[in-house]
Amino acid sequence: MTTTIIGFPRIGENRELKHATEKYWKQEINQAELLATADELKQKNWQKQADANLSFISVGDFSFFDNVLDAATAFNIIPERYGELGLNDLDEYFAIARGFQDDNHSVKALPMKKWYNTNYHYIVPEINDQTDIKFVNDRLLKDIALASKDHDNIKASIVGPFTILKLSRYVGSKNATDFVDAIVTAYADLFKRLNQTAIKWLQIDEPSLVFDLSADDKQLFNQIYTKLLGTAHEFNVNLQTYFGDIRDIYEDVIKLPFDGIGLDFIEGKQSLALINRFGFPDDKTLFAGAVNGKNIWRNEYTKTVELLKNIPAKNIVISTSCSLLHVPYNVENETDLDPDLKKHLAFAYQKLAELNDLDQILNHQNDDLLAANESLFSNVNHPHNPAVIDRINNLSAxxxxxxxxxxxxxxxxxxxxxxxxxxxxxxxxFPQTKDVRKNRSLYKHHEISKDQYDQFNKDxxxxxxxxxxxxxxxxxxxxxxxxNDMVEYFGENLDGFAFTKKAWVQSYGTRAVKPPIIWGDVSRxxxxxxxxxxxxxxxxxxxxxxxxxxxxxxxxxxxxxxxxxxxxxxxxxxxxxxxxxxxxxxxxxxxxxxxxxxxxxxxxxxxxxxxxxxxxxxxxxxxxxxxxxxxxxxxxxxxxxxxxxxxxxxxxxxxxxxxxxxxxxxxxxxxxxxxxxxxxxxxxxxxxxxxxxxxxxxxxxxxxxxxxxxxxxxxxxxxxxxxxxxxxxxxxxxxxxxxxxxxxxxxxxxxx
Missing domain, CATH: 3.20.20.210 (TIM Barrel)
Structure with missing residues (x-):
């Protein structure tokens, strides 16, 4: 067994990227300073993975706004109206995400939609009949070069061509099938550039495979990868899926010459059944998503070990079910949480440790880890309110x-x-201006009275x-x-919720939220x-x-x-x-x-x-x-x-x-x-x-x-x-x- 993750949070434990990006937008710092902040965050993320003894370090999961937008701009899927603004690459990127306005131009942002079944948002790429898909941006290559200075076990990642074509909006008479040759050529060009790097694996994210797939969808996927995987490459290629199982196309996937296949065993209800029914090739590596990348509860090792032992695959890498983008950074930052709750939580840093623990348990290197985890799960005490349960039981049509x-x-x-x-x-x-945020902070830190706080809001x-x-x-x-937040505010006024101080999760761009934790029965x-x-x-x-x-x-x-x-x-x-x-x-x-x-x-x-x-x-x-x-x-x-x-x-x-x-x-x-x-x-x-x-x-x-x-x-x-x-x-x-x-x-x- 070896270990890795699909992706890692990028906004920073203290939202460093958010603050730096917004300063850049306000012209309070220059582009070099923003890029330096980004590089510091990337290097910290990579080192955290190395410290947790992960077998592969994930590079390419960082983004200033959104990974789909990153892939679209890397392959020149940029509507002409943004190119006409005459901006540098980074400012053009932000214009696509946020819109742009000056004395001579006013251009709307591209649409933004929810990323599958999460609260993260992606920018919808726009493809028109004149779109010239080609590899034009070396951002990923630069990140690999930066990571290679300290790490030699690099797994690069990028959103895949099938998902890009399926998520895009088409303006004009052409559709996805008309761009297969162009997008394959673009990704093949990337392959050639990656051959000059030291990466061990390329992770190609194709979460759109977990949807209901039509015959046309399957034909599109097979057409893309039959051509793309014929491109000479000196690294291993992992087809990574998440947010469900790939029941509609599993048989096709295992026949294609991928070196690895990533399957979700948390939300993928049929992932194990598919392997049991159709097998898993001995010459491929299974990246098994066995640690929940979405929720913040500790992994129950007994169940996960049993799952991994029952997967009939020769080569297995233990991974997360999806990117850790969807959870906060570090439980240890939450100094005020009830200890009885805190011991049951695992944020991104803790999930790295869980992967290492599971690897040790499966290799019989530390049986005490399993015993301690079993003791934790035998003592979970959610606050209970009988009146709430009675009220539910008495509901009628x-x-x-x-x-x-x-x-x-x-x-x-x-x-x-x-x-x-x-x-x-x-x-x-209406806008939460600086004085509004300051008033809330002063009250929170007991520097003003409740009457003063309320009077400010009344004004x-x-x-x-x-x-x-x-x-x-x-x-x-x-x-x-x-x-403060449309959910957190209500949770604070309801029994059954717990709250964090620094458990920020990215929603879109620089927008981050602190989701409440439902810990007990809920009432007003x-x-x-x-x-x-x-x-x-x-x-x-x-x-x-x-x-x-x-x-x-x-x-x-x-x-x-x-x-x-x-x-x-x-x-x-x-x-x-x-x-x-x-x-x-x-x-x-x-x-x-x-x-x-x-x-x-x-x-x-x-x-x-x-x-x-x-x-x-x-x-x-x-x-x-x-x-x-x-x-x-x-x-x-x-x-x-x-x-x-x-x-x-x-x-x-x-x-x-x-x-x-x-x-x-x-x-x-x-x-x-x-x-x-x-x-x-x-x-x-x-x-x-x-x-x-x-x-x-x-x-x-x-x-x-x-x-x-x-x-x-x-x-x-x-x-x-x-x-x-x-x-x-x-x-x-x-x-x-x-x-x-x-x-x-x-x-x-x-x-x-």
């Missing part, structure tokens, strides 16, 4: 049903609120309510100045949002939305328990949020938004599992939250940066009154699906991208609204940005929103 039906509620609510056509609102948060709420009224918004929000301690929402509503005659995070998103953006079913955890959270909804309603909040930004996130990658393993409990959990409100109370929800087109009917079944979607980066493609599926819920497709610093013009937003109304009736449409404004600056946000309101007023004038 009526608790999931809201009356009257939506069509009747729609008429009631239009009469109640008397809003104009194309009602305007934002998704919830902010009053200011933003007045600003929205003056700007002309129809439905206002209080700005969410009291919230006290009202969470009522005070801020009620205060905001007292300042205006216009409706102010109550802003909540939904149970599925709270669950999906937390590290969940593994001792109880997901359905049970989500139902516990749903009942806690239901209590908050009813409290808001009781205090005069008539519009309540329950965000389910992560609804799609844990959807099984194979359609056959969608309902039996997810939607059959995720959709009812949302309905449970709002089923008891009055017909005059309007329920909104929000979803972003995922592919929702194929679950439109399930989303309509959530029985919300209004749903806002991220739509601008994806060119409003979701609207066609809404129309085709006779979507009943009122909708707010996002009309501009808030994840970019560029300010959209009035005419740009007006054109987006016009495109929406070409397909949807104005009585069904709300107008809003893509997402919350928390990460943006006030100057750009206010300028964008003024153009936004002007565009709506222009369109209303036309509609009369």
């Amino acid at each position: 009526d608790d999931y049903t809201r009356l009257p039906e939506r069509s009747e509620r729609e008429s009631i609510q239009k009469a109640e609120f008397k809003l104009p056509d194309l009602p305007t609102t934002t998704i919830g948060s 902010k709420i009053k200011r933003i309510i007045e600003w929205q009224e003056e700007a002309g918004f129809d439905v206002l929000v209080h700005g969410e100045y009291e919230r 301690k006290n009202p969470i949002t009522v005070a801020a929402s009620s205060y905001a509503q007292s300042l205006t005659d216009k409706p102010v939305k109550g802003m909540l995070t939904g149970p599925v998103t709270i669950f999906n953006w937390s590290f969940p328990r593994e001792d109880i079913p997901a359905k049970e955890s989500v139902t516990q959270i749903a009942l806690a949020i239901q209590d908050e909804v009813l409290d808001l309603e009781k205090h005069g909040i008539k519009i309540i938004q329950i965000d389910e930004a992560a609804l799609r996130e844990k959807l099984p990658l194979r359609q056959s599992d969608w309902y039996s393993e997810y939607l059959d409990w995720a959709i009812p959990a949302f309905k449970l939250v709002h089923s008891k409100v009055q017909p005059t109370t309007q329920i909104h929800t929000h979803m972003c940066y995922s592919e929702f087109n194929d679950i439109i009917k399930a989303i309509d079944n959530m029985d919300a009154d209004v749903i806002s979607f991220e739509a601008s980066r994806s060119d409003l493609s979701i609207i066609d699906k809404l129309k085709a599926n006779n979507f009943e819920t009122e909708v707010g497709p996002g009309v501009y991208d808030i994840h970019s610093p560029r300010v959209p013009s009035q005419s740009e937003i007006y054109n987006v609204i016009s495109d929406i109304l070409d397909k949807l009736h104005e009585s069904k449409v709300w107008i809003n940005p893509d997402c919350g404004l928390k990460t943006r600056g006030e100057k750009e946000s206010f300028a964008s929103l003024k153009n936004f309101i002007a565009a709506v007023q222009q369109k209303r004038g036309e509609l009369g």
